[in-house]
Amino acid sequence: MLKLLFIGDIVGRPGREIVADRLPRLRQERGIDFVIANGENAAAGAGITGTIAKSILENGVDAITLGDHVWDQRGWENEIGQIDRVCRPANLPSKCPGWDHLIIESRGFRVALFTVLGRSFMNMKADCPFQTADRLVEQLRAQADAIIVEIHAEATSEKQAMGWHLDGRVTAVLGTHTHVPTADATILPKGTAFMCDVGMTGPYASVLGREVRPVVERFIDGMPRRFEVATEDVRLSAALIEIGASSTNAQKIELITVRM
Numbered sequence: 176m177l178k179l180l181f182i183g184d185i186v187g188r189p190g191r192e193i194v195a196d197r198l199p200r201l202r203q204e205r206g207i208d209f210v211i212a213n214g215e216n217a218a219a220g221a222g223i224t225g226t227i228a229k230s231i232l233e234n235g236v237d238a239i240t241l242g243d244h245v246w247d248q249r250g251w252e253n254e255i256g257q258i259d260r261v262c263r264p265a266n267l268p269s270k271c272p273g274w275d276h277l278i279i280e281s282r283g284f285r286v287a288l289f290t291v292l293g294r295s296f297m298n299m300k301a302d303c304p305f306q307t308a309d310r311l312v313e314q315l316r317a318q319a320d321a322i323i324v325e326i327h328a329e330a331t332s333e334k335q336a337m338g339w340h341l342d343g344r345v346t347a348v349l350g351t352h353t354h355v356p357t358a359d360a361t362i363l364p365k366g367t368a369f370m371c372d373v374g375m376t377g378p379y380a381s382v383l384g385r386e387v388r389p390v391v392e393r394f395i396d397g398m399p400r401r402f403e404v405a406t407e408d409v410r411l412s413a414a415l416i417e418i419g420a421s422s423t424n425a426q427k428i429e430l431i432t433v434r435m
C-alpha cells in the first residue's frame with residue numbers, strides 16, 4: 176500500500192513555512208510515503224522561483240506541480256527545465272519549457288503525475304485538457320503503478336467532468352486553483368479518487384490568500400491595488416490517498432487540514 180499526500184496551492188511565505196514546520200511530523204504520524212504539492216503561488220503569492228522550488232523539495236515534498244501562475248516570476252522559464260521533480264501544466268502549448276509530466280518511484284511504486292489546466296473562466300492559452308489527459312494516460316499506463324491527475328480549474332463542472340472522464344483509468348483526479356477545499360472527497364464507481372478542490376496551503380483569514388481589505392475595496396470601486404499575501408489563520412490543506420498494492424485504483428481519500 177502507498178499513502179500519497181497532495182498539498183493544495185502553497186501561498187507565499189506563510190504557506191511555505193507551514194509546509195516546512197508541519198510536513199515532517201505529518202509524514203511520520205500518518206505514514207505518508209509520497210508528497211506532491213502545487214507551488215504556483217509559492218513566491219509572494221504569484222509563481223515560483225528556482226530557490227523556492229528547491230527549498231520546498233528539501234522540506235519533504237517529492238514533486239511540485241504548477242498552474243496558471245506558472246510564468247509569474249521572471250526568469251523561471253529558464254530554470255524550470257533544470258530542476259527535477261517539477262512539472263508545468265501538460266496542456267500548455269508544446270513549445271513551453273518544462274516537463275509535462277513526472278514519473279517518480281517511491282517504495283517500489285512508480286507514481287506518474289501531471290496537471291491539466293481547465294479552460295472555463297481561465298485566462299491561459301491551453302489545449303483541450305480532456306484530450307491531453309487521454310494522450311498522457313495512454314502514454315503513462317505501462318510505465319506507472321499509479322497515475323495522479325491534477326485538474327487546475329475554476330469551474331467545478333469542468334473538474335467533475337474530468338473526474339468522470341478518467342474514472343477507472345487513473346488513481347486520482349484532484350482539483351486545485353480555487354483555494355477553497357470542497358467537501359466532496361469520494362471514490363468514483365470505477366475506483367478513481369476524486370475531489371473538486373484540495374484547498375490552499377496558506378492564510379485563510381484572507382480572500383484566496385490575499386489581504387482582505389484591498390480585495391474588498393477593489394470589488395467596490397474597481398481601482399487597481401496591491402494584493403499582499405495575508406498572514407493569519409495559516410493552514411495546510413491536502414488530500415490523503417491510499418493506493419492498494421495490486422491495482423492502480425485508490426482505496427481511500429480524505430481531506431487533511433493542519434493548522435499552524
Ligand SMILES: [Fe+2]
Pocket residue numbers: 184215216242352353354
Ligand atoms: Fe493557486
Ligand SMILES: [Fe+2]
Pocket residue numbers: 215242243244327351352353
Ligand atoms: Fe491557479
